[in-house]
Amino acid sequence: MADMKSNIFKALADDSRRKLLxxxxxxxxxxxxxxCLGMKMSRQAVTKHLKILEAANLVxxxxxxxxxxHFLNPVPLAKIVHRxxxxxxDARLEMLVDLKHESEIKEENRNAI
Numbered sequence: 001m002a003d004m005k006s007n008i009f010k011a012l013a014d015d016s017r018r019k020l021l022x023x024x025x026x027x028x029x030x031x032x033x034x035x036c037l038g039m040k041m042s043r044q045a046v047t048k049h050l051k052i053l054e055a056a057n058l059v060x061x062x063x064x065x066x067x068x069x070h071f072l073n074p075v076p077l078a079k080i081v082h083r084x085x086x087x088x089x090d091a092r093l094e095m096l097v098d099l100k101h102e103s104e105i106k107e108e109n110r111n112a113i
Contacts, residue, residue, distance in 0.1 A: 008076050011056035016041065017049045021058060024072040031067050 011017055020035060027034075036046050050070060053059040060073045 007052075007056040008058065008080065011052050011058055014049065014052075016045075017053055020046070020049055020053065021072060024059065024070060028071050029062075029069045031069055035070065 012021075016039070019039070023035060024030060032043065032047065032050070035050070036043050039046055050059060054061065057076050058073055060071050062069045062071065
């Protein structure tokens with residue numbers, strides 16, 4: 001499992017791969033020709049980047065006849081966000097709940113006077 005997370009971080013470290021993921025987020029299910037449009041690299045380079053994204057499980061593929069369609073797989077990213085960002089969000093939410101609770105206590109005290 002640690003190896004998969006390492007693959008995800010390595011895959012996300014490259015700007016070209018992040019651009020490919022952004023393009024799939026904007027329009028999921030693209031073929032290689034569509035993904036190559038506007039990219040400042042060769043078709044072979046795009047293919048290489050897509051293979052790295054597939055190995056990290058960030059992109060899944062489906063064959064439609066002879067056409068290979070690429071789809072964004074957000075699940076590995078969601079797991080990382082939950083693990084790393086979620087902890088900070090939980091603490092922040094707890095602080096907001098505490099703040100609300102303190103505010104309610106102060107309001108009750110003011111009304112009691």
